[in-house]
Amino acid sequence: MSLFRPSDHPHRRYNPLTGDWITVSPHRTKRPWKGQIERSLRESRPAYDPGCYLCPGNTRADGAVNPPYASTFVFTNDFAALLPDTPHVLLDQAPLLRAETERGTCRVICFSPRHDLTLAEMPVPEVRSVIDLWADQVEELGEVYRWVQVFENRGEIMGSSNPHPHGQVWAGDALPNEPAKEDEHQRAYFEQYGRPLLIAYAELEMEKQVRVIARNEHWLVVVPYWALWPFETLILPRRHVLRLPELVSAERDALARGLCSLATPRALLSPVAQIRHRQEVHGWLRDAG
Numbered sequence: 290m291s292l293f294r295p296s297d298h299p300h301r302r303y304n305p306l307t308g309d310w311i312t313v314s315p316h317r318t319k320r321p322w323k324g325q326i327e328r329s330l331r332e333s334r335p336a337y338d339p340g341c342y343l344c345p346g347n348t349r350a351d352g353a354v355n356p357p358y359a360s361t362f363v364f365t366n367d368f369a370a371l372l373p374d375t376p377h378v379l380l381d382q383a384p385l386l387r388a389e390t391e392r393g394t395c396r397v398i399c400f401s402p403r404h405d406l407t408l409a410e411m412p413v414p415e416v417r418s419v420i421d422l423w424a425d426q427v428e429e430l431g432e433v434y435r436w437v438q439v440f441e442n443r444g445e446i447m448g449s450s451n452p453h454p455h456g457q458v459w460a461g462d463a464l465p466n467e468p469a470k471e472d473e474h475q476r477a478y479f480e481q482y483g484r485p486l487l488i489a490y491a492e493l494e495m496e497k498q499v500r501v502i503a504r505n506e507h508w509l510v511v512v513p514y515w516a517l518w519p520f521e522t523l524i525l526p527r528r529h530v531l532r533l534p535e536l537v538s539a540e541r542d543a544l545a546r547g548l549c550s551l552a553t554p555r556a557l558l559s560p561v562a563q564i565r566h567r568q569e570v571h572g573w574l575r576d577a578g
């Protein structure tokens with residue numbers, strides 16, 4: 290039996306946030322690739338698109354007209370997946386056929402009036418405005434709903450239907466599967482060890498300096514030990530923060546700077562820089578101990 294080498298031998302890693310086990314097959318990254326290769330295509334888009342339903346002043350599918358907004362703009366999704374006036378009904382309670390209604394709302398957040406930008410290309414003060422809006426939305430919707438989720442799906446492959454820089458807010462009464470698991474595991478960790486799981490994890494990664502991609506006074510960016518994807522990153526505050534509205538001004542500024550640098554389109558980097566980035570991101574597999 291040879292000695293275990295994390296860069297060669299398949300193993301499982303535990304995600305303490307969800308309780309899931311992740312299969313890591315590092316040797317597979319050495320295999321020759323004959324499959325599809327995505328081109329680093331940088332499409333050029335106009336700053337304003339008269340056919341875009343998110344650009345300022347344009348008419349949306351349901352006939353509503355966007356205001357001539359100059360910074361961010363938020364509105365209730367015209368095709369929302371959750372609706373606020375849904376009555377609470379337990380539809381089926383048989384052990385194998387259970388269902389219940391779900392009340393909620395879905396909003397769209399335009400990050401910028403510019404059709405041709407991404408979050409990474411926006412000036413840092415404008416990204417700060419987006420973070421302020423995220424925090425305001427979490428505060429406002431959090432007074433009505435149990436769960437508020439801010440997110441962005443970007444690109445055609447993720448099912449994003451419009452290239453205009455935008456994200457979404459979903460709010461509902463039920464806790465979705467992943468947050469429910471993370472809540473349960475963080476509670477259990479806190480009860481056993483007397484401190485927040487993610488604070489302990491951030492300290493461990495700061496000490497090891499193996500998977501840290503970036504850090505500043507307020508934030509730490511790591512490829513988590515239990516990462517499922519090669520480019521997966523976890524952004525952690527350096528102090529115990531429960532929700533976005535609790536972030537103070539300096540923390541929001543630092544988060545804006547961090548998001549801009551983390552989300553910089555790799556397509557714009559030179560090939561040498563891209564290779565270096567890949568090595569930095571994948572380095573954790575070689576060095577993990």
Ligand SMILES: [Zn+2]
Nearest residue numbers: 341344404453
């Ligand atoms: Zn647009």
